[in-house]
Structure formats: structure tokens, C-alpha cells
Amino acid sequence: MKIAVCEVNKAFKQQQVLKQISLTIDSGRIFCLLGASGSGKTTLLRIMMGAISTDGGSVTIGGTTVPNRQLLSAMGYMPQNEALYEDLSVWQNLKFFAGLHRLNRKKFEADAEALLQIIDMAACKNKLIRDCSGGMKKRISLAVALIHKPKLLLLDEPTVGVDPVLRRKIWLYLRQLRNEGTTILVTTHVMDEVTQCDDAALLRNGHIIAKDTVKNLIDQTPDGNIEELFFIDTQSESEESSC
């Protein structure tokens, strides 16, 4: 599903977080939204979903204007913090969100088992969330976002706090999903993650300062280190205090 963001503005209490953002994300790609903490990545993500309103501008997903409830059933969202019910078990959490998407039980049970295999949690599906470690919660949260097989996946810092072995496994799975046609949007401030993606955009001071395929972006840097991208145009724009 192609996402088109058109001249979106957003301010919180005088502070302009997003300024005239325009961005297109092609269908069937892993797209990375890169930016320092506080640069407005999550805000942009929320606007794309229709969770918060814009101060002008529009977002369309697959040709439909956001917000739209039908669109939400094709979308999987994983928030930055875990957003799971502490008093429920892993399985009950999955079941609850599957219920909100009105999945039928047989299909849910098969899908949930498969997902738990991927996130390596099949053995402890009856564990309560409050007894899970931070990394486990992250994985479960990802599984919840995937439970209804969304065509568009919005992941807010999905691999923070996940160990390297599992991280590789998750990326492998995400690429597999992409090959099946899922569009995946990932936000991150960890530069290493970018190399796993197809395209990337850099968000800084409320503007998209660069957007290209990851390969091209890396070619632009002097030493192949993607972090350099943040220093390329520091000259062009004076540093604004952002707090």
C-alpha cells in the first residue's frame, strides 16, 4: 500500500514539530524513518495512522484518505512502548487484539502459534506479561501488530532492547513479509538498522532532509557510514533548539 504524505504541518503548544512534510512511500518496500529522538518520527507515524489530526496537509494510503476505519484493519501498529495488558498472558493479549480485528478462532490459533514460533515465545505463551522481560514484551508487541496479517506495518522502534540474534531473526521475517507484498514502515534512531531497509528518509528539525534508497544514501556519504548523513547539511540550516 502506497503512502502519500502531502504538506503536513503539526505543532504542539507553539512548537512546530513537522513543517510541510511531503513524503511518498512505495508499496512493498521496507521504509526507514530516521531521526534523532524528539525529531517527530512518532508524530509523523501517528498522523499517518490517523490517530492525531494535522494542522493542514493530508495523508492518503492506497488511495484512501486517512482517517478511515477500513484502512485500520489493513494496518498493523507497534507503538514505541509495549502497550500490552500486564494482567493478561501472552496468549490472552494476542487473542484480545485478534478479537478486535474479528479474526475467526481457528485461523487465529494457527497464526498465533506460528507467530510465537518466530518470536521464540512458543514455550511461554501462558506467561503473564507482568512477568516478562523487556525484550520479551517487545517481541510480543510485534506479534500483536502482526496477528491480523496487515498489508501495512508501522513499527515504532521495533528492535530496541532486542538481542542481536533475535534481531536478525526479526529482520529476516520482516523481509519475508515484504516479499509477500507487505509495506513496512520502521522508525529508528539506531543507524545500523537502516542498512536492513530498502528506502530511508531523514527527519530533522521538522523537515525531511534526505530521502532515497538506502544504497544511494550510503553512496552520498564520504565513508559509507550512514550517520554522516546527519552532518551533510548542517551548514545549510542553523541548529534550532528543540526543547
Next chain:
Amino acid sequence: MLSIVKRILGQMKNDKRSLGLLLFAPLLVLTLLFFILGDSNYLPQIAVYDMNEKFVLELENHATVIEETEKPEASDYLEANRIDALIWIDSAGTHIELLEKNSKSAAALEAIQATNQALQPSQNEPIIDYVYETSGDNQLDSLAYVFLGVISFFFVFILSGMSFVRERFGQTLERMLMTPISRIDVIGGYTLGYGLLAAVQSVVVILYAVYVLQLRVEGSVALCTLVMILMAFSAVSVGALVSIFANNELQLVQFIPVIIIPQIFFSGLIPIDTIPFGLGNLCYLTPVYYGCAALEMIMIQGKGFLEIWPWLAGSVVFIGVLFLANVTALKRYRRL
């Protein structure tokens, strides 16, 4: 909607302590109240002056009697000596002087009445004077139904308000709204889920009050339960609505004095028509009023459904209005 109901029940099942508090804390408070307001076998202190010996002897069976040889004149006599009543006779008849209308005075009067009855029932009516004149009757009798209503309202309010605050700050609310679920389903599921829990609580509380504490109910216990359940549903909605204005759990607790205490004023503790400046009309804005007024009519006046239905209807309308307010308020978290 069903998913949310199931989830809420599942959450409570896994959180045994909250469940225990929901069900047993009201019982504990009610039991305490029962003992505080119950028969204490208090022996009143009664002073007598110049009464016949027979009367004094009989009175001693009902009270601690202090015989005065001189008629005490000081106006603070009763207060200073911690005496509940003073009796003397003059040409006008038997005088009884009491401090104020409270349970001690009531006990003293009862003792004197019992004495009179034992001696000569056809005696002249005694002249009763109070040092501090207060209007209205003793309010203690009405406490039972007021607390029955307020206590269960309070616990359910906290429960639903807290879980809504948590849901918002754990971002599970946002996550829930990022599915095709409608806002009506979210609030409906919430109201129904916590309403069911509250209904169980109401049933437990009323059965305990009636069958264990032997609270007198003139009308039907089933009707009482219905009133309590309606009140519980409105408590869920009030909790959810208030949580919107609370930015964290602490603030929700701070809302308790604002939301709960004024409701106690209008619950029947103070007769509504004695409240000045027409402030009594504010009672129509408090869900506890509808519940407690109905409870009073059933428990004390023994009225049936046909007489109390306007109050039940009031409760239902209140729940409806709160429901719509909550559904609208959710717009803050999803634009449709």
C-alpha cells in the same frame, strides 16, 4: 465489544487482589459501619431532682441515676457533668432537659419512657427541652442506605477510572483504537465489562447487608439489587469520564473529593429540600442521588417498582448521557 468484556474479566481474574478489594472491601466497611451505628447498650446518665423514690428506683434499672439535692441552675450543667438528661417536677409537670438531639439523648428518653411505663402509663406527657435546639430528626437511621449506595459507587468508580487512566498511559488505548473497532464498542465493552463486575459486587454487598448484618428492608431485596446495579453502571461511566481529565493516577485520586463527596451530600444524608439557595436541585446531576433516593424508598418506605420508576429512569438517562459523552471524548484518541 465482547472481546473487551472478556479481556476485562480476564484481567480481573489474573489480578486477584483487586478482585478481592472490589468484593470484600465494601463488606468490611459496611460491617464496621454496622457496629458503629448499631445498638451499643449505652447506659445514659440521668440526673434527678426532687423526684419520688419509686421513680428513681425504677429509673436505676434503665440508666445511671445521679440524685441532686438542689436544682441545678447553670445552663452548662449537662455539658460540664457529662450528663445526658435532667428530670424535675414543678407545677407545670415533669420536665426533661436534654443537651441536643443525638443518640445519647435518644437513649436517655427511652430509659425515662420505660420507667414511666413501668410505674403509671397514664402520666402526663413530660415537657422536653433541649439545650441546643436542632431541627429535623435524627439522621442516623438513614445512613444505612446512603452508605450502601455510596460505598459501592466509590469502589467501582476507582476501578474503572484507574484502568482507563492506565490504558491511556500504557498506550493500549491508542493501540486498541488503531483497529477497526468503533468507539461505541470500546465504551460499550468497558461499561459492560466493569458493569458486570460491579453488578456482582452489588449483589454480594446487598445480600451481605440483608442476610448477615440483618439490615431491615421494607420492600423487595431484588429491587434493591436492581437499583444498586444501575448505580454501579453509572459509576463505571463516571469513572471513565473523569479519567479523561486526569493526567495520571494521582490526579484521578485527587478527583475523589470533587466527584464523590458532593454526591454524598445529595445522597439523602441531608434532606434535599432543606438545602438553601436551591442548591438542592444540583442533586439531579449526581447519579448517587437517583440510586440512594430509590434505595430509601424501597428499604425504609417499602415502596415498589411503580413508585420508584422515575428514579430508575433517571439513572438510566444518566448512564445514557455519560455513555455518549465518553464516546465523544474518545475522539481525542482517534479522529473517527
